[in-house]
Amino acid sequence: MLIPTQAASPHAPAGAPTSPALFSLLPHYVDPDAHFLSLDGANALHTPGLREAWQALEHCISQQTILCICGPSGTGKTFASRALLPALAPDNHHHLLLRAHPDPADLRFALHHALDLDHAPPKDPGVADALIGDALRDQRPVLVVDEAQQLSDACFEYVRHLFDTTGGLTVMLIAGDHGERVLAKQRMLNSRTGARLALAPLHRRDITLALRNLHPLWQPVPSAALHAADARYGQGSLRRWACLTRHAQRALARTDRTELTPALLITLIDRLTSHR
Structure with a gap:
């Protein structure tokens, strides 16, 4: 990244928000349509x-x-x-x-x-x-x-x-x-x-925190399962994870399940990668 070292102008936009902690939720409202696929329930994260x-x-x-x-x-x-x-x-x-x-x-x-x-x-x-x-x-x-x-x-x-x-x-x-x-x-x-x-994909060490803050669906999933899924499919891309989240939401709705298991996650990734 290149940002000049000169001092910021005194005419910076009034009321500009303060930068929050990494992977916390943004402090201001973000239109759900800003997310890839307009993902239902997704949070806007400070990556x-x-x-x-x-x-x-x-x-x-x-x-x-x-x-x-x-x-x-x-x-x-x-x-x-x-x-x-x-x-x-x-x-x-x-x-x-x-x-x-x-x-x-x-x-x-x-x-x-x-x-x-x-x-x-x-x-x-x-x-x-x-x-x-x-x-x-x-x-x-x-x-x-x-x-x-x-x-x-x-x-x-x-x-x-x-x-x-x-x-x-x-x-x-x-x-x-x-x-x-x-x-x-x-x-x-x-x-x-x-x-x-x-901009670069998310680092592997940040995957668990990022995903659990991104969407409540990922909160009960073990870290090992999230890392394995990222290695096989996500690759640090929040767009890919949004796609996987959408497929997981639909799978849970079809089966009347309330929680995503590592076994179901593997099945979903198998389907998504079968034609690659």
Whole structure:
């Protein structure tokens, strides 16, 4: 992770929450839909990756700079944006809805609607950009671009244009597997990025505490069974564990059981891995 050592701006968002202990529940409400599969009963945990994202987001919001987050699938990149921004930038953040491999016209269209500008987007790019720039200067929102490794060079140049003409802009660029290589090639990011994060899967030593806090279903399961399940299927990915939790919930409902046993857990993983 790269976070500049300069002091934080005195204009950091008022009322920003204090970072809680690792693997404790976040102190603010998190929409259940923020979880993978909108997992019923799941808690939002303060994982090591979320702690880094929290600190980085606070810094980038205060400095109006870009945040780059990379990492394998299931390490909590998108979840971090959905869990933290309602607390750090309440009512002032936008997840841009983009098609695969977007071009600047797609970014322009998404921004026009995200910023709630009046009327249809102007056909003239210059006019459209003037309206978008005025709104960005006035609102100072946090923009989130998922799958940022799919952005073209022209899209990055458009982001640079908006950043420079508005006097700074907080953009959260989320890139998946090997996405750090794509972002590293963009020289425009070098002087405009406030922090870079590389999120990793959970460490084996943290699996038991993390899972028992993540969902009550895992609380009675022995640590040895959880570690074995993580080695065979979970691999430190909370996305995989969310999937396994969903399958376990359905299995318990079908059999009228109330508690997940190590034997049932092995059966579920056998089914999930049989076609891999």
